[in-house]
Amino acid sequence: MRFAKGHGTENDFVILPDPDGALDLRPAAVARLCDRRAGIGADGVLRVVRTAALGEALTGPAASAAECEWFMDYRNADGSVAEMCGNGVRVFARYLADRGLVSGGELAVGTRAGARRVVLEDDGDATVDMGRPEVLGEAEVVLAGGPVQGVRVDVGNPHLACRVAGGPAGVDLSGRPQLDPAQFPEGANVEVFAQVAPGILEMRVNERGSGETRSCGTGIVAVAVAATPPGEEAAWRVRVPGGECVVLLDAEGARLRGPAVLVAEGEILADLDTP
Numbered sequence: 655m656r657f658a659k660g661h662g663t664e665n666d667f668v669i670l671p672d673p674d675g676a677l678d679l680r681p682a683a684v685a686r687l688c689d690r691r692a693g694i695g696a697d698g699v700l701r702v703v704r705t706a707a708l709g710e711a712l713t714g715p716a717a718s719a720a721e722c723e724w725f726m727d728y729r730n731a732d733g734s735v736a737e738m739c740g741n742g743v744r745v746f747a748r749y750l751a752d753r754g755l756v757s758g759g760e761l762a763v764g765t766r767a768g769a770r771r772v773v774l775e776d777d778g779d780a781t782v783d784m785g786r787p788e789v790l791g792e793a794e795v796v797l798a799g800g801p802v803q804g805v806r807v808d809v810g811n812p813h814l815a816c817r818v819a820g821g822p823a824g825v826d827l828s829g830r831p832q833l834d835p836a837q838f839p840e841g842a843n844v845e846v847f848a849q850v851a852p853g854i855l856e857m858r859v860n861e862r863g864s865g866e867t868r869s870c871g872t873g874i875v876a877v878a879v880a881a882t883p884p885g886e887e888a889a890w891r892v893r894v895p896g897g898e899c900v901v902l903l904d905a906e907g908a909r910l911r912g913p914a915v916l917v918a919e920g921e922i923l924a925d926l927d928t929p
């Protein structure tokens with residue numbers, strides 16, 4: 655089986671081409687691929703499958719994905735499925751263009767959160783239309799250092815964006831964040847952030863299904879939304895441990911711009927279904 659490896663602000667992915675949907679990708683196989691010692695190592699897997707070949711009903715928020723030729727089947731490092739990945743969708747688009755699977759620098763990618771339009775910029779960045787994030791109110795998370803308050807933001811996937819007075823650097827993000835299951839029945843990605851200069855935010859993240867990562871595109875959008883007064887337009891630069899992205903918020907929704915890098919390709923030799 656062929657694979658490629660890519661990242662967006664060091665949020666890294668194993669890319670699995672499966673155009674005809676022949677692959678039965680089990681959670682244990684994803685976890686093995688993402689293992690940084692026994693596998694290739696990644697925060698998640700991007701299965702590249704034709705929407706027409708997808709063995710999955712596209713209903714609810716995913717319905718608009720049916721119009722896209724290609725579908726990003728995103729899996730977290732623990733094998734769980736996620737609706738959307740803001741860094742992954744840029745890398746996914748770069749992969750399709752690089753392999754000649756799409757023509758031109760603009761395309762729509764199907765995701766479980768719906769279709770996402772991506773523009774591949776000349777400088778290697780990609781800009782993705784992230785839809786309309788929804789603010790769902792306040793909530794608390796218990797981190798290793800104690801309880802922290804945040805704002806629930808739906809970016810297609812669930813987030814709790816927590817502004818922290820001392821900045822994100824000193825926050826202990828180890829361990830699994832404790833969330834109220836009544837508010838987060840599907841779990842959530844937890845961001846800690848602070849504004850460090852006019853128009854500039856700093857953020858760290860503990861991702862659902864992957865633990866602390868060096869970036870999270872949907873999380874970057876979530877903190878930009880949490881930092882912006884309701885109804886206002888804004889442009890934010892968001893710094894994460896793995897680099898920086900730009901978020902534009904206006905009446906149309908959110909756009910996310912950042913790098914989309916392919917670093918390697920190769921062949922998987924292990925039998926992923928054998929423990």
Ligand SMILES: N[C@@H](CCC[C@H](N)C(=O)O)C(=O)O
Binds near residue numbers: 665738871
């Ligand atoms: N790293 C991603 C988000 C991946 C999915 C997330 N862990 C979830 O379970 O919702 C991003 O760049 O947005």
